[in-house]
Amino acid sequence: MLHFAQRLTSLRSNVFADMDRAKAAARQAGRDIIDLSLGSSDLATADFILHEIERSLWDRQTHQYLLFHGTRAFREAAAHWYQRRYQIEIDPETEVLPLVGSQEGTAHLPLALLNPGDYALLLDPGYPSHYGGVALAGGQIHRLPLRAERGFLPDFSEIPPQVCDRARMMVLNYPHNPTTATASISFFKEALTFCDKYNISLVHDFPYGDLVFEGDRPPSILQADVEKRRSIEFFTLSKSYNMGGFRVGYAIGNPELILALRQVKAAVDFNQYQGIFNGAIAALNSDTTSVQATVDCFRQRRDAFIKGMQEIGWPVPTPKATMYVWAKLPEPWSENSMGFCEALVQKTGVAVSPGVGFGESGQGYVRFALVRSPQVLAEAVQRISVFLRG
Template identity: 45%
Template sequence: MENSKWRSRRLDRLGSAIFAEVASWKEEARRAGMDVISLDIGSPDRPPAESVREALAAAVQRPDMYRYPGTEGTPRFREAVARWYRHRFGVELNSEHEVLALMGTQDGLGHLALAITNPGDAALLPDPGYPVYGAGLAVADVEAIPLPLSAENGYLPDFDAVPETDWDKVKFMILNYPSNPLSAVADLAFFERAVDAARKRGVLLVHDNAYSEMAYDGFRPPSVLQVPGASDVAVEFHSLSKSFHLAGTRLGFAVGNREALSALRALKNNIDFGVFLAVQEAGVAALEMDMAGTESVAGMYQRRRDAFISGLHKAGWNVEPPKATMFVWAPVPEGWSSRRFSREMLAKAGVASIPGNAFGARGEGFVRLALVESEQRLEEAAERIGAFLREAEPTE
């Protein structure tokens, strides 16, 4: 297909196809009779709360739910988002101009560069980082400049280390805390530095905050918009997929800088008609449920994290417990490449993961595992991994 006249060269810039490749590995293992424990994709294994499902079911039965919804989101949904931001972060938002509904954060992040840049512009992307960041730039013909993240610096970027020649080209930079795949977190002091850097350099700060409700041990991740004046230079993307287990409904939102949101809305006015109205009603129910004090999903994922990490430590794999997200970022044993280790662990232990280099060059030497199985299955996965580690020898 690479040489087909019907295939755009842009597709060759979209990055790693490892997610599809791992899916094929899983099918191969299942055909061989393997019971596969899928810890590769961060898709929640639980449904949303009953009250949210009931709200969705009731809305689906309403005859007024089937018109074109509009790309900006219903006033009711945008007002719920604004109330939730006030409740959760103490941030005041104008629901008409500073909130935009999305078909999940991937929708907004994938289209943002098309809306706010011109071909030849550049953007700073975290490395390692979520693949859609680079995919959005590839489609928009925007240069991706890696923003190195290392364990030595707590996986936080050093803005002063970015060369001036790069800053001169950059239109926006993307940050993501809590981070996928790194599970790293950042405090408000960091975001103050980030906002200062964005203002000083005249770039838009784009923060992917999809995992703010999945943090552990009492930590409460902040919003970049808590920094005074941040909305002058920042937008924040959020999702109901993980925090409320609404992944399949495709519902998220962007908040913050009016000019950037207006541009994104203008683009989306030409390519889609918005989120199904009944799904937005489910989103309102989820946000209202959270504001009413219902227990979040964080407790469940923390129990899963503790069970899995304990099992991995017993198996002899020294993995750092994540402070947030539904992911474990684990160093592969010495002598292995990320891809080979992930491939062999699936073929011989039946545990699926994603090689770290799928998230950027600096992800080599790691694998990402998702906490999307029950505690019992995660403990079983750790036992299988332990047996694999005792028997396996690196081939590279």
């Protein structure tokens, strides 16, 4: 028997791995799978981005290792993008860090912030990788339960004092995966006041800042922490530009936090291929046409899906943002989201994510990712209807 580190244990029990097995079994049984379980956009990366990556490919200067100093052009593009959007000055040298997708950054950050036993305050339900990163760093997780009555925003007054004293980071994520909730600047200010009190780093994972269907543009955490006292924010090109497979994102924020994450990353990777950065620069410098087309597409899907669910007698809330629908399960499934998802994929081929996979407070919910055309979503809704009646 080989020896493995204990930290692997907490990564092994994963509801999504169980769902993958259920999907594979349904496929093997001949089911035609409609996979709405992953937040992976099915839309195409825009041609102008691909052309830039293609052009780079034939520029042999781009084929070497890319050290931090080589990423300056990308960091400048990210800083300018941010400044245009939020009117807050960003120093591309000290306040921006390129990432191999934002997940890489949020998962590595705990290694820079937590000593064994320190607490990270994480949203429940929340993005599984936030949990995984803390577990890898040997930190303890304190869950901030999100309830519909509070608009899926955490209540900081519920956190026990002994946890506050040993908390070193808090991770927020609005617009939120999976609940689709949005937050205001005043909520972020409340979070900042709490973090100031206990000297906690404030982390905001912000992949859905563009995917908004109505209302104001969602705030950046730095609009609350304009002096960048203790905040770091994570951005990605995966959603806004349908570039998930290219793995490109970046962090912006407090220079000490950026440096600490950069030090961890320096031990792990040499950044990704420069051509990908060149494609990302083209995306960040472009006008809003391609992002708007993506938003319009997800809005159309959202409207079609919501209407279909209403018609089959399972009304679900209309999300203001993200590419998801977060739905409360009808009886007899209200305490068994995993059972619902396994049975649904087995009987109908429709794969969705069990709420409990995002944390205990997600029990009784499912998440639909609207990553198929309105026609395919309509077919999924019909199959769900038959399943619920059966």
